[in-house]
Amino acid sequence: MKPSICIVGNLNIDLMMYGFERLPGWGEEQFCSGRRAVTSGQAGYMALGAAALGANVSVMGVVGDDEDGDFIVADLSRNGIETSGVTKISGGATGLTVAVIRTDGERCFVSDVGASASFNREHVEQNWQIVTSARAMAMVGVFNTPGISLDDVGRIFAKAQEAGVYTVFDPGWDSAGWPAQTCERIFKILA
Numbered sequence: 001m002k003p004s005i006c007i008v009g010n011l012n013i014d015l016m017m018y019g020f021e022r023l024p025g026w027g028e029e030q031f032c033s034g035r036r037a038v039t040s041g042q043a044g045y046m047a048l049g050a051a052a053l054g055a056n057v058s059v060m061g062v063v064g065d066d067e068d069g070d071f072i073v074a075d076l077s078r079n080g081i082e083t084s085g086v087t088k089i090s091g092g093a094t095g096l097t098v099a100v101i102r103t104d105g106e107r108c109f110v111s112d113v114g115a116s117a118s119f120n121r122e123h124v125e126q127n128w129q130i131v132t133s134a135r136a137m138a139m140v141g142v143f144n145t146p147g148i149s150l151d152d153v154g155r156i157f158a159k160a161q162e163a164g165v166y167t168v169f170d171p172g173w174d175s176a177g178w179p180a181q182t183c184e185r186i187f188k189i190l191a
Contacts, residue, residue: 004056006134006165008124008156009043010116010141010172011061011086012095013068020102032100039075041095041116042141042172047081058130060085061145062123064115068094085127089115095144113144120147124156131160138168143175150185157189 019033039048047059059081063069065088072094076083092115101107124131131137137160139153150171157167169189174182 004058004134004136005050005168006058006060006085006131006137007043007047007050008060008085008131008137008139009046010041010095010113010119010144011039011044011059011063011072012041012097012111012114012116012144013072014038014040014097014099016099016101018101020100022102023100023108039072040097041144042170044072044076046138046140046170047076048079051079051081056082056134058082058085058134060124060127060130062087062089062092062115062119064088064092064094065090066092066094068096069115082130085130087123089118092118111144113146116141116145118147119145121149121152121156124148128159131165132163134165136166136168138170140170141172143172150182150189154189 016036017032020030024030043059043061047057051057059076063072063086069088073083073086095112095114095116097109097111099107099109142148142153153169160167171186
């Protein structure tokens, strides 16, 4: 039997601009050597990776009711990923991250979470059967889904573990700089 995983988190488009020697200063312009737009967000990347490794994958998150949201859902489905847990937010714009990539591979990001701001614990609970039909659940990109608190993650994980579902956590990057209180709350979840 194939391993199964439900991945819960942010879905967005990554617009990758690559081939920069340096970032422009304010008021300046630099030119890149290429660009690519792909399905991403931590949930999108992990779902595509797990599916490519042969796992049965479901994904839960939100996208905008726009062309980018349609593209993400179609791309995930085309790769064999179950998308019934993805909700389109009426009038919402799908999240977008612009990645600027230097010639040596180092990168920086600017993100607009878009519709992912409305993703919350209630959405997960309303789609709970998707979680319990998997052997494992991963919650990822929590800092890009501000409607889900670290306390919510702890509650969701406790419920999943009670149902016999293995849990995995990757909060993503904390743009607030990892204050001590945030680290303590993450360590509590990891325990």
